[in-house]
Amino acid sequence: MIAKVVVDVPTMQTDKPFSYLIPNEFASLVGIGMRVHVPFGKSNRLMQGFIVDIVSITDAHIGQDEIAVKTLKSISEVLDFEPVLNDEQLELAGAMRQTVFAYKISILKAMLPNLLNSSYDKVLTTTDLTIANRYFDGKKGKRFSSLDKQAQALMMKLHRDGKIKLSYIAESKAAIKVVKRVSLVDIDLLNDLELTARATKRLELKQFLQAHLAGDDWSYTELVAMFSREVIKFFISKNILKLTEIEVSRAKDYFEKVTPDDHKVLNPEQMVAYQAITQSQDKTFLLEGVTGSGKTEIYLQVIAHAISQGKTAIMLVPEISLTPLMTNRFIARFGDHVAIMHSGLSDGEKYDEWRKIVAGQAKVVVGARSAIFAPLKNIGIIIIDEEHETSYKQDSNPRYHARDVAIWRAKYHGASLVLGSATPSLETRARAQKGVYQLLRLTHRANSDAQLPVIKLLDMRQHLTDQSGSFSKLMLDKISEKLAKHEQVVLMLNRRGYSSFIMCRDCGFVPDCPNCDISLTLHMDTKTLNCHYCGRTQPIPYRCPNCESSQIRYYGSGTQKVEAELLDLFPDARILRMDVDTTKKKGAHERILSAFGSGEADILLGTQMIAKGLDFPNVTLVGVINADTALNLPDFRSSERTFQLLTQVAGRAGRAQKKGEVLIQTFNPDHYAIQLAGTQNYEAFYKQEMEFRRKLNYPPYFFTVQLVISHQDEAVAVKKSYEVMALLQEQLSDQARLLGPIPKPISRTHNLYHYQLLIKYRFEPGLEKALNTVLDMTQARENKALRIMIDNEPQNF
Ligand code: ADP
Ligand code: ZN
Ligand code: ZN
Secondary structure, three states: OEEEEEEOOOOOOOOOOEEEEOOHHHOOOOOOOOEEEEEEOOOOEEEEEEEEEEEOHHHHHOOOOOOOHHHOOEOOEEOOOOOOOOHHHHHHHHHHHOOOOOOHHHHHHHOOOHHHOOOOOOOOOHHHHHHHHHHHHHHOOOOOOOOOHHHHHHHHHHHHOOOOOOOOHHHOOOOOEEEEEEEEOOHHHHHHOOOOOOOHHHHHHHHHHHHOOOOOEEEHHHHHHHHOHHHHHHHHHOOOEEEEEEEEOHHHHHHOOOOOOOOOOOOHHHHHHHHHHHOOOOOEEEEEEOOOOOHHHHHHHHHHHHHHOOOEEEEEOOHHHOOHHHHHHHHHHHHHHEEEEOOOOOHHHHHHHHHHHHOOOOOEEEEOHHHHHOOOOOEEEEEEOOOOOHHHEOOOOOOOEHHHHHHHHHHHHOOEEEEEEOOOOHHHHHHHHHOOOEEEEEOOOOOOOOOOOEEEEEEHHHHOOOOEOOEOHHHHHHHHHHHHOOOEEEEEOOOOOOEOEEEEOOOOOOOEOOOOOOEOEEEOOOOEEEOOOOOOEEEOOOOOOOOOOOOEEEEOOOHHHHHHHHHHHOOOOOEEEEOOOOOOOOOHHHHHHHHHHOOOOOEEEEOHHHOOOOOOOOEEEEEEOOOOOOOOOOOOOHHHHHHHHHHHHHOOOOOOOOOOEEEEEEOOOOOHHHHHHHOOOHHHHHHHHHHHHHHOOOOOOOEEEEEEEEEOOHHHHHHHHHHHHHHHHHHOOOOOEEEEEEEEEEEEEOOEEEEEEEEEEOOOOOHHHHHHHHHHHOOOHHHOOOEEEEEEOOOOO
């Protein structure tokens, strides 16, 4: 038999699987979807790969796939006992490959937890050999001296049959956490055990066991601490005690101390949505509901319904709102039927959660983008909350959108799909308009005491005169008023750091990053200038590097500077800052939120990461310090992003009895995105924005593909961009519009020059082939240093 293996070779990528002989020893052990180690290239280095097909040698001869069987290499090691990728996932990978322009291996790896993707040189260890030989010693059988294939195969079989326990990779000590327990085998043997009076420790253990018979199972480490390893070993050798290893979930802490919670009685609007969703199959819904309208309560009940039908569910939320606040709502309803998947988990925790899903113990998977690949069987419902969020699109290979994967999987399982948002993406809303998706609306807040907040736009051009630093007078007055009433304030400024740049007053010099075409941001806490693209840091200069002047000034404000201003203005207020810099450490994000939630602070200041999901009843004022940051980005979605962000952050105010107020400072009070965010009018925004998209042939009227060609040498980047352009012009119809090549808005990062091309099209059957030809350009020897990124339906420019 021959295995077709997609091999993970970073330097040489292709979708073509390589053929490897399956040694006889492994014949009964391998299967499609398992990982193997295979010798690769001239050096025969062992590489990890996935078996995607198994064919007999005669089949392999058929067709163009002529193979000289004699020259084939053999699989060296089998890494799994069971396939880690199931049939659905392999089929999905094939479907994704048609719209995602990255090689198959990246797609397969994206479906698995990290631990299974790291290549190891050795699988079975010498410890395993010892374990196996110990088994054979007892059986007076043969002994192994090395880990050859025969030994491996036999050891795997013994492991499978439960005769020995290997530290085999998939279940290696690193990948599974176990606790050792000691249990009583035979009470009579214990009582009959005769010990001399000198064996004091042994006597003590005997008495201890006799006194603690009620729980006939003890922690090995605790017993060792009390009586020593030797003594316990003695009892084990006498067959009185037995040592067992029990697997424990590393993620179990997430599930403890969550109080169970019951369903709420749905209000009439919620009920209509609930019934539409639960009475359907194989259908996609857009649940458009204002902030706080009870969307999450519907998700919970719809999932409960699916479970009652014996089905499973996937619940996707944006990474940043996947706080304990959020996951606890699911754990409170579904207990340990929940598996959590997000990037805050350690590799070990992720692996444990993944195995919980594979084993069929998890019925509900709550997670960020990659949770869409959760290997659940029999899915009844998939939900994507805040479906407009850009984090659902992966911005590295494979550049997939979780929404597209969800649509595919829902179809595969005959499941329903719910896309929820207060501000749906135009693409989704337009599909609902056409009737492709069913539109469900929630128009008021679910909590009957809560009303939508009152929003006021502050024209900063007029307020400039009485402006103190970053705040208009009105904003300052409001903050004082709330502080006096012991209510809480949320302030958003979508720029981190202290100042956005520093400049020499005498010569105008602005320090920028030598690797990236962008000015450095001042960070006061570390006293450094940081590049927000490549992470480079350098000390703050005291004198201008250009003219030696000491007149260096800070311009533009970031969260650090506003924090300093607030401390000056409100010396008694307790302030928490939340941005990338204060949330680097694991759990920091949660700690800040729970501190704010429990009233340990009066003001929460942060970047857009505070806009999502917060549900704190005592927040009565939300202040946006500068609404224009997103508006000025060179991206056709800048209005949409601005509208979404303002609506979202405004939704944090007045979520319970106390009425909420929102103040938005802007230099563009007449811009429709800001005006309409001010009146919370999504429908009007949708209409106006669609008009703009139609006029300029942007999505959802046209589809887009972005290509970015990068090289260290700018001349090469330009030359190759024109080659790509020519290739596309030749292969695409004249209906397709090609824009560029132009330098990217930030034209140089990480010491590479970037040129971009944009394809806009409506119907282009030749597109897939053309883009694959472009992708394969990078495989040519002369293009080794060239990078081509192909982003189908880019979300960010
Ligand atoms: P959304 O997800 O739309 O922001 P949530 O589901 O978080 O809304 O609901 C907002 C608040 O209203 C929560 O505190 C929630 O517990 C409460 N809530 C939701 N539905 C109901 C209901 N039917 N009855 C009472 N309270 C509800
Ligand atoms: Zn200068
Ligand atoms: Zn840089």
